[in-house]
Amino acid sequence: MFYRxxxxxxxxxISDSRMFKVPADRNLAVFLLLIGLAAPFILPSLYxxxxxxxxxxxxxxxxxxxxxxxxAGQLHLGYAAVMAVGAYSAIHAVRLGVPWEIALIIGGLAxxxxxxxxxxxxLRVKGLYLALTTLAMQFVMDWVLTHxxxxxxxxxxxxxxxxxxxxxxxxxxxxxxxxVALGWCVLVTIFMLNLKRTGLGRALVAVREKDFAAxxxxxxxxxxxxxxxxxxxxxxxxxxxxxxATFYFLAAPEQFxxxxxxxxxxxxxxxxxxxxIGSYFGVALILLVPGLVNGLVVxxxxxxxxxxxxxxxxxxxxAVYGALIVIILMIEPLGLGKLYGNIRDYLMTWPFxxxxx
Amino acid sequence: xxxxSNKPILECTGIERRFGGIVAVTGVDLVIQxxxxxxxxxxxxxxxxxxTNAITGFYPPNEGxxxxxxxxxxxxxxxxxxxxxxxxxxxxxxLFNGMSVLDNIxxxxxxxxxxxxxRTAFYWWAARPEEVENRKIVEEVIEFLQLESIRYELVDGLxxxxxxxxxxxxxxxxxxxxxxxxxxxxGMNQEEKGYMSxxxxxxxxxxxxxxxxxxxxxxxxxxxxxxxxxxxYGEMIASGIPKxxxxxxxxxxxxxxxxxx
Numbered sequence: 001m002f003y004r005x006x007x008x009x010x011x012x013x014i015s016d017s018r019m020f021k022v023p024a025d026r027n028l029a030v031f032l033l034l035i036g037l038a039a040p041f042i043l044p045s046l047y048x049x050x051x052x053x054x055x056x057x058x059x060x061x062x063x064x065x066x067x068x069x070x071x072a073g074q075l076h077l078g079y080a081a082v083m084a085v086g087a088y089s090a091i092h093a094v095r096l097g098v099p100w101e102i103a104l105i106i107g108g109l110a111x112x113x114x115x116x117x118x119x120x121x122x123l124r125v126k127g128l129y130l131a132l133t134t135l136a137m138q139f140v141m142d143w144v145l146t147h148x149x150x151x152x153x154x155x156x157x158x159x160x161x162x163x164x165x166x167x168x169x170x171x172x173x174x175x176x177x178x179x180v181a182l183g184w185c186v187l188v189t190i191f192m193l194n195l196k197r198t199g200l201g202r203a204l205v206a207v208r209e210k211d212f213a214a215x216x217x218x219x220x221x222x223x224x225x226x227x228x229x230x231x232x233x234x235x236x237x238x239x240x241x242x243x244x245a246t247f248y249f250l251a252a253p254e255q256f257x258x259x260x261x262x263x264x265x266x267x268x269x270x271x272x273x274x275x276x277i278g279s280y281f282g283v284a285l286i287l288l289v290p291g292l293v294n295g296l297v298v299x300x301x302x303x304x305x306x307x308x309x310x311x312x313x314x315x316x317x318x319a320v321y322g323a324l325i326v327i328i329l330m331i332e333p334l335g336l337g338k339l340y341g342n343i344r345d346y347l348m349t350w351p352f353x354x355x356x357x
Numbered sequence: 358x359x360x361x362s363n364k365p366i367l368e369c370t371g372i373e374r375r376f377g378g379i380v381a382v383t384g385v386d387l388v389i390q391x392x393x394x395x396x397x398x399x400x401x402x403x404x405x406x407x408x409t410n411a412i413t414g415f416y417p418p419n420e421g422x423x424x425x426x427x428x429x430x431x432x433x434x435x436x437x438x439x440x441x442x443x444x445x446x447x448x449x450x451x452l453f454n455g456m457s458v459l460d461n462i463x464x465x466x467x468x469x470x471x472x473x474x475x476r477t478a479f480y481w482w483a484a485r486p487e488e489v490e491n492r493k494i495v496e497e498v499i500e501f502l503q504l505e506s507i508r509y510e511l512v513d514g515l516x517x518x519x520x521x522x523x524x525x526x527x528x529x530x531x532x533x534x535x536x537x538x539x540x541x542x543x544g545m546n547q548e549e550k551g552y553m554s555x556x557x558x559x560x561x562x563x564x565x566x567x568x569x570x571x572x573x574x575x576x577x578x579x580x581x582x583x584x585x586x587x588x589x590y591g592e593m594i595a596s597g598i599p600k601x602x603x604x605x606x607x608x609x610x611x612x613x614x615x616x617x618x
Contacts, residue, residue, distance in 0.1 A: 013489045013496075194480040198488065199472030202464050206453055213451030216413060217531070218439035218468035231474045274455075 019193050036182050040175035049174045049247075051288055056178075056185040057243050058287055062267045062279040063188050064235030069265070070274035071201060072228035073208025075127065078118060078134040079236055079264050081141035084256030086111035086237020087244045088151055091251055094162045100245070101166060107241040108234040114141075115233020119226040138258050145253040158252035164245045177246040184242055188235055192276045204228055205274075270325055271335050278337020285336065289324065293317040364427075366391045366535055366567045367412070371421035374404075374411050381407040382591040385421070389535070394561055394568045396578040396585035396599060400611055404591040405571045406448060409537050412569075413445055414438045426534060440468050444533035446524040448540045448571075452512045458523050459508045462499065465527035466491040495530050501563075502526045502556060518549040522556070529560055536560065537569045542577060550574060554581050575603055587611070 008023065010016035020026035040048060065079050090107030094100055121133040145152045153159050164171040164180065171177060195201035206214035207221045207228075214221055244251045263286060271282020294317040301308045332339045367389040374382045382404040389395045397405050411418040417432035424430065425441055433441070444465070452461050470491055476483040499505055502522050507515065512523060521541055528536055538557070542550045554577055560566055572578055578585055579599045586596040589611040595602045602608055 013492045014485065017485065017488060017492070191478050194477045194484070198477045198480060198484045199463070199467060199470045200474065200477045202456070202460055203467060203472055205456055205460075206464055206467075209453040209455065210451050212415065212435070213447065213453065214464075215415075215435035216439055216445055216447075216451075217464050217527070218436050219464070220436045227474065 017197055019197070033186070036186075039182075040178055045174040048178050051291070053178050053181045054243070054247050055283055055287055056181040057239055057247065058264070058267065058283045059280050060185045060188040061236055061239035061243075062264055062271065062283050063192050063276065064232040064239065065264050066268050066271075066274065066276075066279050067192065067195070067204075067235070068228045068232040069268055070272075071195065071204040071208065072225060073204075074119075074225060074228065075131040076118065076134050076229075076232075077131050077258075077261050077265065078138035078141065080256040080258070080260035081138045082111045082115045082118070082233045082236040083240030083243070083260075084141060084145060084251075084253070085114045085240070086233075087240035087251050087256070088145070088159070089237070090241035091159055091161050091244065092151075100164055104238050104241050108237040111237025111240070112230045112234045115236065116226055116230045118233075119229035123222050123225060135258070135261075138261055142253060142257055145256070152251070152253050158250040161244045161249050161251060171246075180246055181242060184238065188239075189276060191235075196276075200224075200227075266325070269335060270328060272337030273335065275335060275337025275341075277340055278335050281336035281340065285324070285328075290317050290321045293320045364391060365389060365424075366393075366426055367569070368424040368427075369408075369412065369421065370424075372408060372411055372418045372423070373420040374407050374416055374418050380591055382411065382418075382588075385586075385588070385591075385593055387586060389567055389569060391534075391567055392561060392565060393583045394557065394570060394581055396582035397569060397571045397588065398573070398575070398578060398585060398602075398608075399588035399594075402590075403588040403611070405588055406539060407591075408588070409445065409539055409569070409571065412438075413443060413537065439531070442532075442534035443537065444528035444531045444535075445537035446521070446528050446539055446541055448543065450517070450520050450524060452520055452524055452527075454511075454513045456512060457509050458504060458512055458515070459495070459499075461512055461523055462495050462504075462526045462530055463491065465530035466495060468531055494532075498526050498530045501559070502529075517544050518546075521545070521553065525553075525556060525560075529564065529566070532564070533566055535569065536566045537571075539571045540573065541570070542572060542574055550577060557581060579603065 008021070010018075010021070018026075020029060039052060043052065061079075061083060065076060068074050068076050086107035089110035090100075090103045093103035093106045098106065118134055118137055121130065121137070125133055149157075164177070166180065171180060195204075203214070203219045203224050206217065206219050207224050211221045240256065244255075248255060267282040267286045268279060269282070270285055271280070272278030297308075297313060297316045301313070328336060328339070332342070365388045367387070369385060369387040372382055372385040372387075373380065385404075385408060387395075387408075397408070399405050407416060410416040412423050414430075414433050414435040414437070422429055422431045425438075425443065428441070430438060430441060453464065456464075470487055472484075476487075499508060502525065504519075504522060504526060507519060512520060515523065525538070525541060528538075541557070542553050545553065557568060557570065558581055561568055570578075570582060582599050584597060585599045585602045587594050587602055587605070587608045589607070594607040594611060595605040
């Protein structure tokens with residue numbers, strides 16, 4: 001209905017390679033972007049900065065992991081460690097007097113270098129073995145962070161992030177932080193949308209699907225695996241740095257521990273491997289739903305006048321949220337992105353379902 | 358038959374490939390002239406696919422040399438062999454599932470493109486001109502192989518005849534000098550075989566590729582091949598004009614087991 005394809009004719013190769021080929025998709029994206037820009041004027045800053053901002057930054061991070069896991073097909077269980085490299089590098093760079101703009105790039109590049117080391121493991125091993133190798137590297141990074149006072153300040157210390165300043169402007173307002181997060185998330189999203197229509201994206205999918213067939217087409221799978229790790233690590237590094245600069249304000253090793261790695265991977269898998277909109281949904285589910293369920297349970301128990309003890313109250317949201325993940329993956333193993341795609345495909349021909357191929 | 362110059366496009370001499378104690382291919386000599394359609398026949402397990410894998414670098418030969426247009430490419434990695442102008446299709450189809458027909462064929466243009474992170478980030482300025490240029494060549498081949506109507510469909514659900522055609526398209530857009538087709542007509546009916554044979558002939562005549570064709574359908578071999586080589590147990594048993602080779606007693610014996618009756 002809204003997504004109608006009739007009347008959409010591409011008459012040149014340029015218009016056929018548009019980011020959104022269906023006008024409705026483009027309109028929707030523009031509409032969401034406008035809402036995103038207007039959000040500070042609509043939402044109270046509590047919601048804006050404790051829910052929407054982390055959602056945007058984690059989405060950027062999850063898209064980075066999606067690049068290496070969803071597109072290039074390499075399981076990565078050490079993603080948080082790469083984010084930590086970016087965060088600490090950027091903070092130390094700023095502390096040494098480097099402007100934030102350059103420090104963010106330094107953070108991204110440092111993460112890229114360390115992340116590419118992960119890639120060299122990927123050249124040798126595949127699948128579960130790669131997962132284990134990256135997991136081991138996560139533990140190594142954890143250990144390095146907690147045991148080297150020069151980087152993290154020691155095992156129980158945290159590092160104060162200097163005030164964010166971009167383009168000569170000190171950023172201290174809630175709206176300012178939010179716009180930085182929004183800007184980064186939009187940039188990463190545009191990159192990923194471009195990935196879908198360029199040779200790089202196709203080569204990565206080729207490596208994921210059948211590396212021998214990729215080879216006979218001239219795709220050097222070693223090179224593209226390293227490239228995928230490097231690009232994804234850059235996104236991870238900048239996201240990690242921005243997370244500390246706009247949300248945590250302090251960097252501590254446990255913010256980037258192994259369970260965070262697993263959480264990001266869960267975001268990507270629940271959202272859907274290789275799906276951009278899916279990453280948005282996946283992050284929302286993993287990050288926001290526990291709090292939402294918690295609020296609902298508390299409100300419900302108050303409304304109904306039930307005496308629920310604190311311990312049960314704490315466990316219900318976790319149980320609901322766990323069940324939700326299982327149910328979603330049972331309904332659609334390809335994740336929330338695919339679920340959205342199904343609805344979109346349905347609406348594309350509704351109410352003339354018989355036209356569907 | 359088009360220009361059959363004397364300069365061979367592919368020369369294999371004394372190819373031997375062993376897997377542990379098993380000798381899959383031994384002492385195979387093969388010369389393919391430019392513009393030739395060269396058939397490779399033999400019963401199952403006779404070493405046809407191993408020979409093509411030795412040429413394309415998947416299983417480098419233990420002995421012998423492979424020359425492409427005079428250049429020694431023995432043991433070169435597959436992705437480099439592809440860059441030198443060899444394209445192939447696979448016996449058991451090697452299309453990329455989850456991608457459209459168009460994207461699969463565009464991947465065939467990979468060796469002529471320069472994908473990278475920065476080009477992707479600055480798509481409008483850095484990647485689009487190249488994408489559009491290559492898309493034009495892809496569209497020519499799509500038209501040539503009559504794949505227009507299924508361009509945007511995922512390859513996963515296509516019938517096997519079309520999948521084989523998409524794979525041929527993907528190999529052709531690379532504009533190879535040498536095209537290796539590993540059983541492109543396996544599982545096809547007579548009509549589809551006819552189409553495929555016509556496409557192969559047209560590819561040679563219009564696009565000037567030389568073809569190494571592995572096939573079990575003798576009617577196709579006799580119909581379109583200029584010369585043919587027969588293998589059995591990894592050894593050459595006959596070579597020459599298709600008509601003569603299929604009459605060769607050793608070939609008949611290899612295929613139907615003894616020509617005594």
